[in-house]
Amino acid sequence: METKHLRIAVVDDHRLYRKGLINLIGSLGEHFKVLLEAGNGQEFIEQLATSEQPDLVILDVEMPVMDGIETATYLQFNFPALPILVISMIEDEGTLIRMLKLGVKGYLSKDVEPAELKEALLSISQKGYYYTDLLTGKLILSLNADTTPTQLLNDRELRFIELCCSEYTYKEIADLMFLSPKTIDGYRAVLFEKLGVKSRVGLVLHAIKNGLFRLK
Numbered sequence: 784m785e786t787k788h789l790r791i792a793v794v795d796d797h798r799l800y801r802k803g804l805i806n807l808i809g810s811l812g813e814h815f816k817v818l819l820e821a822g823n824g825q826e827f828i829e830q831l832a833t834s835e836q837p838d839l840v841i842l843d844v845e846m847p848v849m850d851g852i853e854t855a856t857y858l859q860f861n862f863p864a865l866p867i868l869v870i871s872m873i874e875d876e877g878t879l880i881r882m883l884k885l886g887v888k889g890y891l892s893k894d895v896e897p898a899e900l901k902e903a904l905l906s907i908s909q910k911g912y913y914y915t916d917l918l919t920g921k922l923i924l925s926l927n928a929d930t931t932p933t934q935l936l937n938d939r940e941l942r943f944i945e946l947c948c949s950e951y952t953y954k955e956i957a958d959l960m961f962l963s964p965k966t967i968d969g970y971r972a973v974l975f976e977k978l979g980v981k982s983r984v985g986l987v988l989h990a991i992k993n994g995l996f997r998l999k
Contacts, residue, residue, distance in 0.1 A: 824854030
């Protein structure tokens with residue numbers, strides 16, 4: 784049985800594509816409703832503070848101000864029950880694995896066919912996930928390559944770790960990275976879990992041991 788009135792948020796910085804995707808979703812059936820649209824993660828988070836919460840978020844990866852990985856990090860920490868479907872042209876193993884670790888429930892290419900998009904939306908709303916052959920194949924390849932957690936860190940996470948190895952407070956780190964303290968809290972929680980550490984000291988020791996930071 785199809786879900787009635789699945790409320791969706793669309794977060795993508797390409798306005799023309801975003802509008803086209805919204806129109807496409809509207810054509811899939813009356814039970815699909817776009818509740819929010821935003822050009823980046825920060826704009827979306829600001830809308831969440833004053834709007835009704837959607838049932839599902841469609842998220843791009845590469846965006847200015849606050850990209851998809853940063854947005855997924857924030858949502859995992861603050862809205863862990865809100866499912867995310869990534870639609871992006873980026874399909875490298877590192878990005879796919881990072882997004883899966885952040886709780887993403889599905890990953891599609893931007894050239895997705897309408898029928899598959901509808902199938903993905905229904906699958907996530909009913910079963911909680913939608914994994915394509917592409918996603919499964921890249922996941923298996925990555926696991927077979929013995930990828931370590933450290934190899935899956937993105938540039939922002941590496942920058943956060945670098946700043947954690949200094950005397951800056953978390954609030955000062957947030958200011959330096961132009962992020963909110965809540966987003967920094969999300970980074971910290973995700974990295975602690977990803978790297979298997981329990982404190983900032985443990986994070987610093989991991990960084991030194993794995994060559995992510997060198998003492999001067």
